Amino acid sequence: MTESSEAKVKGGARNRRVAGADPDKRRQILDGANHVFAARGFDAASMNDIAAAANVSKGTLYVYFQDKEHLFVALIEREREAQKRGAFEALNHDPDPVRALSNFGQCLVRMINSEFAVSAHRVVIGVSERMPDLGQSFYEKGPMQGARLIAGYLDRMVSEGKLAIEDTQLAAVQFIDLCQVSLLRPRLFNAVRTPPTDEEIHRVVASAIEMFMARYRVKPKA
Amino acid sequence: MTESSEAKVKGGARNRRVAGADPDKRRQILDGANHVFAARGFDAASMNDIAAAANVSKGTLYVYFQDKEHLFVALIEREREAQKRGAFEALNHDPDPVRALSNFGQCLVRMINSEFAVSAHRVVIGVSERMPDLGQSFYEKGPMQGARLIAGYLDRMVSEGKLAIEDTQLAAVQFIDLCQVSLLRPRLFNAVRTPPTDEEIHRVVASAIEMFMARYRVKPKA
DNA sequence: GTCAAATCGAACCGATTGGTTCGATTCTTT
């Protein structure tokens, strides 16, 4: 009874007794959907294309996902979860706020400007008129949560006397946006086809921090 | 030969001897297209809907515009031209850069966050994967041109000794983005359904300028 | 090897799409 009664072979722990429950196939489908959605947007991506790209029959598609929208949402959540890990720990590994913010800013920018994240942005923004709930959920679980996290960090820095900020919520978003200056917008419009290099990122983030600190550093008493 | 051989009546200067050349009808069509595109995005907007919204037969639609994409581009250009006027003069009416930037920033933000501009952003971003030329053109004729204009103004301020900026191009985009902080992004995702009030705009722009000046004001010699 | 279940694959559905066509109608000019 050690292993024979459940969970078996095929390279991993594939348990194949329930329709639409094979994690390998699910991953396969999401990978295909990723390519197609990224390349054509939500509307122009057809379920036929996705089935073909995933090497899966269309019937199977609908066994694993109820419809096109659910498939898309599942894809976004998978990808976000994968990226969120690791990026936000940079904040706690350096007592100096300049270095901590610099590290974090670069991670954040690299993540947001990746091929997938930019495509997802485009697709979600594109459909958010007809599907406002999707847009709102994407915004709240992504950018908004990131801003809250930084705001919390800034709060700590303020109470430690390392920064002088009145409205940390506003300052957090200012910081995020400053880090994206001249980077994200042209990518959203597809005016720049490749993610920025690390040098570009470093330059923009450095400039962002210089401005941020010029505004919020602790000033000596007058 | 003063007036009878061309240009005539019907409330204005309507000359109706060429197919697809009636400016009133053209405006009518663009107005309808505006509503439909804004409400449903590019893909989900059908030419039938547009014809109905414009009170025009579908045949006439194709007399005035070659196809859906050309109609959409014409709409964007009309609207951009209409909005661009007047906003950029605010820069030259005040010798004090703080007041000039403040006025300009508020105009800019109000314009970019208007119902139409946000919808256009959404639609263009949404299709720019499949139609990169459209996205690039939109970006260059819009945000990029705006940034260049501010950069020119900043150049003047620098040479007049009123500001201390090394990279005016970067500073220009920083200023624009700072003015949009916490305003544009949630609107793009439709997480905020109405344009910001003038009070909100004023608050964000004021904070943007405070940060901008903290970084780029002329500092007394050390 | 046997059996049941998951998957395939291809046909099929109704709806809708962008775009065209054409005779009937409306309007402008003479």
Place this chain on the structure above:
DNA sequence: AAAGAATCGAACCAATCGGTTCGATTTGAC
């Protein structure tokens, strides 16, 4: 009033869409 052109409106086209169905085939468990 008569002519002629722009517009209407409705039918029409082929293509494609998301989604369903079902017999044939593969696959895993025993």
